Amino acid sequence: MASVGLRAVVKSFGQVRVIEGVSFEIGDGEFVVLVGPSGCGKSTLLRMIAGLEAINGGEVLIDGEVVNDLSPKERNIAMVFQNYALYPHMTVRENLGFSLKLARAPRAEAAAKIQRAADILGLGDLLERKPRELSGGQRQRVAMGRAIVRDPAVFLFDEPLSNLDAALRVQMRVELAELHRRLGATMIYVTHDQVEAMTMAQKIAVLNKGRVEQFATPAELYNRPCNLFVARFIGSPQMNILPGRVASVRDGKVAVSLAGGGEIAVASGENPPQPGSPVQVGIRPEALTPAEGGILSGAVRIVEYLGGLTLVHVARDGEEPVVAQLPGNFPARVGDVVRFETAAAGIHLFDADGRRMAGGPP
Amino acid sequence: MAAGSRPAAIRQNLSRPPRRTGFRQDKSRMSLAHEHPAMGPRKARPAGRVSYQTKMRLVPFAYVAPAMALFALLMLYPMVAVLRYSLQDRAITKKNAAFVGLDNYQTIFSDPVFWQAVGNTLYFTVVSVVFHLLIGLGFALMLNSDRVNPTLRSVLRVLYILPWLFTAVIIAIIWRLLLDPEGVINGVLMSLHIVDFKVEWFSSPNTALHALTFVNIWAGYPLYMVSLLAGLQGISRDLYEAAGIDGANAWQKFRYVTIPQLTPIMLSIAMLDFIWTMQVFALVWMTTGGGPIYATEVLSTYTYKQAFSQYQFSLASASAVCILILSLGVTYFYIKHQKAR
Numbered sequence: 001m002a003s004v005g006l007r008a009v010v011k012s013f014g015q016v017r018v019i020e021g022v023s024f025e026i027g028d029g030e031f032v033v034l035v036g037p038s039g040c041g042k043s044t045l046l047r048m049i050a051g052l053e054a055i056n057g058g059e060v061l062i063d064g065e066v067v068n069d070l071s072p073k074e075r076n077i078a079m080v081f082q083n084y085a086l087y088p089h090m091t092v093r094e095n096l097g098f099s100l101k102l103a104r105a106p107r108a109e110a111a112a113k114i115q116r117a118a119d120i121l122g123l124g125d126l127l128e129r130k131p132r133e134l135s136g137g138q139r140q141r142v143a144m145g146r147a148i149v150r151d152p153a154v155f156l157f158d159e160p161l162s163n164l165d166a167a168l169r170v171q172m173r174v175e176l177a178e179l180h181r182r183l184g185a186t187m188i189y190v191t192h193d194q195v196e197a198m199t200m201a202q203k204i205a206v207l208n209k210g211r212v213e214q215f216a217t218p219a220e221l222y223n224r225p226c227n228l229f230v231a232r233f234i235g236s237p238q239m240n241i242l243p244g245r246v247a248s249v250r251d252g253k254v255a256v257s258l259a260g261g262g263e264i265a266v267a268s269g270e271n272p273p274q275p276g277s278p279v280q281v282g283i284r285p286e287a288l289t290p291a292e293g294g295i296l297s298g299a300v301r302i303v304e305y306l307g308g309l310t311l312v313h314v315a316r317d318g319e320e321p322v323v324a325q326l327p328g329n330f331p332a333r334v335g336d337v338v339r340f341e342t343a344a345a346g347i348h349l350f351d352a353d354g355r356r357m358a359g360g361p362p
Numbered sequence: 363m364a365a366g367s368r369p370a371a372i373r374q375n376l377s378r379p380p381r382r383t384g385f386r387q388d389k390s391r392m393s394l395a396h397e398h399p400a401m402g403p404r405k406a407r408p409a410g411r412v413s414y415q416t417k418m419r420l421v422p423f424a425y426v427a428p429a430m431a432l433f434a435l436l437m438l439y440p441m442v443a444v445l446r447y448s449l450q451d452r453a454i455t456k457k458n459a460a461f462v463g464l465d466n467y468q469t470i471f472s473d474p475v476f477w478q479a480v481g482n483t484l485y486f487t488v489v490s491v492v493f494h495l496l497i498g499l500g501f502a503l504m505l506n507s508d509r510v511n512p513t514l515r516s517v518l519r520v521l522y523i524l525p526w527l528f529t530a531v532i533i534a535i536i537w538r539l540l541l542d543p544e545g546v547i548n549g550v551l552m553s554l555h556i557v558d559f560k561v562e563w564f565s566s567p568n569t570a571l572h573a574l575t576f577v578n579i580w581a582g583y584p585l586y587m588v589s590l591l592a593g594l595q596g597i598s599r600d601l602y603e604a605a606g607i608d609g610a611n612a613w614q615k616f617r618y619v620t621i622p623q624l625t626p627i628m629l630s631i632a633m634l635d636f637i638w639t640m641q642v643f644a645l646v647w648m649t650t651g652g653g654p655i656y657a658t659e660v661l662s663t664y665t666y667k668q669a670f671s672q673y674q675f676s677l678a679s680a681s682a683v684c685i686l687i688l689s690l691g692v693t694y695f696y697i698k699h700q701k702a703r
Contacts, residue, residue, distance in 0.1 A: 052603050073609040085600035089622040098618070099608035150608070 002063035002153035010057030020210040035197040036207035078147035079156040086131040093127040117145040157189040228354035260319035262295035269358035280350040285325035287346025294339035448679035466680040479664040493579045498586025506594040526584035534648035567657040593627040633696040
């Protein structure tokens with residue numbers, strides 16, 4: 001169990017800077033997810049914490065100690081790889097016990113640790129099998145077991161569920177959350193899937209092009225995204241972004257006239273915008289409700305029926321289509337004209353550069 | 363039209379226009395009568411007609427036939443002939459050579475030169491294979507290592523593979539010159555005071571076999587190097603990283619990750635090399651000719667001399683069959699190993 005700190009960490013491959021001064025702190029026992037699109041540097045960051053990549057600037061601390069110059073085995077970490085990286089010629093038992101064998105741990109102690117890991121992950125029947133005789137999910141469990149046996153200060157996961165099918169991924173997410181609850185260990189998890197991030201993390205770092213856009217709890221990211229990137233990355237389907245212009249600022253409220261017609265009002269934040277300045281209005285699909293006098297209207301283009309929900313894509317003349325998330329029994333048909341309204345709490349305001357200005361639930 | 367009536371006319375109809383099978387246009391008169399919708403249920407095929415199914419089954423054999431014919435003519439027939447000669451008395455040289463059972467084998471088994479040849483062959487083969495493996499593995503590791511400058515690696519890759527480019531004749535000539543008593547090697551060794559006289563590498567019974575083995579090692583390691591390098595590059599980097607996190611140092615990574623992954627390749631190549639090295643002829647013949655005084659006599663040179671110096675074709679055949687049996691033994695293990703994979 002240990003805290004992990006990153007202070008202005010920089011990484012370059014030759015002339016190319018891939019990590020640009022990342023800083024955040026992870027508390028003891030926290031489950032933190034690094035999430036972002038492909039190429040944002042999240043795996044590189046994880047590997048720098050692990051010691052598999054050199055650190056070109058800044059410091060990485062584990063339990064308050066700077067570990068920049070320590071090799072992976074000296075950092076007391078364990079890593080679960082995307083491709084499992086199980087030793088193919090060893091049985092499951094030997095895979096689990098390899099680190100103990102290298103450390104020359106006493107036989108009885110090693111056997112006990114292996115058995116404990118096997119019990120936690122349900123590997124009891126598989127101990128004598130070789131990796132090629134296991135399914136993807138079983139192999140991933142063995143990889144996790146190998147990490148558990150080491151009893152490390154920090155667990156590192158590098159997109160461990162990417163190679164599994166959808167149903168198995170859902171199941172393993174729950175198991176991982178259960179594992180964290182049971183072990184209470186510090187876990188750093190890398191994924192490109194924001195659903196995994198939202199469901200498992202206590203805190204999420206959203207990365208983009210080597211920078212941390214926002215480091216906050218899932219709720220904070222969802223309700224108060226600090227910029228357009230985070231607002232669009234978190235939440236599925238994506239937040240609708242509508243360009244507009246500030247009509248007036250009065251009585252603590254900002255009135256925005258939307259391109260394509262309609263006006264909405266949002267409670268202004270600490271720095272109210274200038275009237276006439278261009279802004280971008282963000283409305284999550286689930287914040288749109290159908291209403292007769294709604295300000296947004298358009299013709300239904302696509303209806304995606306998901307059972308409990310329906311996603312309705314509405315085209316507006318000359319403007320970006322808007323996606324609304326409605327209850328599953330909503331009778332939308334292609335071609336119908338629908339009108340939507342949204343509560344003030346569901347509107348997010350971003351300035352022309354994409355930074356958050358106001359809006360969101362209080 | 364009633365099925366079966368006027369079969370000749372129907373047959374004619376079917377052969378015009380030519381039918382296109384999915385495979386190739388069948389312009390022959392041997393069309394497939396039962397495909398014609400008007401024919402009704404299948405009747406017994408008239409003699410001379412080959413069904414489509416049978417033809418499809420025979421097609422693979424047709425493709426393989428030329429190679430099989432060559433194989434039979436150039437390998438199978440001579441092998442059987444040699445086997446036959448080995449059981450005859452003075453085959454080829456005598457007309458109507460008599461069948462004498464295993465007499466020829468008894469003769470060569472009681473020839474001390476034969477046993478010397480067997481011993482030399484085994485020494486030559488085993489030492490060659492072992493050092494091929496060690497050198498090939500060493501160079502492959504070096505060429506795969508990140509610690510070596512990439513430019514240097516490219517240069518070394520070319521240099522290390524050079525021995526492979528030479529044929530046996532060239533190798534023999536090069537090394538005979540190098541290992542000549544007045545040659546370069548002796549010159550260097552003497553100036554470094556490692557030896558203080560001109561060693562007669564190929565002419566002395568004490569050193570000839572070792573010199574020959576050394577030359578064969580030099581000539582044969584590139585195959586191992588190339589195969590093992592390919593094998594090394596196929597090992598996932600993740601495994602080394604996982605081993606590093608588990609606490610393995612460089613030697614432990616080599617022992618627990620590299621070697622187990624390379625073992626199948628090493629075994630395959632070693633077995634093949636064993637079979638090939640056992641039959642090496644050209645190199646031995648052109649460096650030492652099996653001398654001095656049988657010091658480098660190997661089974662292949664023994665067989666050759668029996669046949670083309672002594673004209674004892676039956677004895678030579680017996681010796682050849684011995685080589686065959688030894689090779690088959692190793693081949694059996696090779697095939698078993700491949701199947702297990």
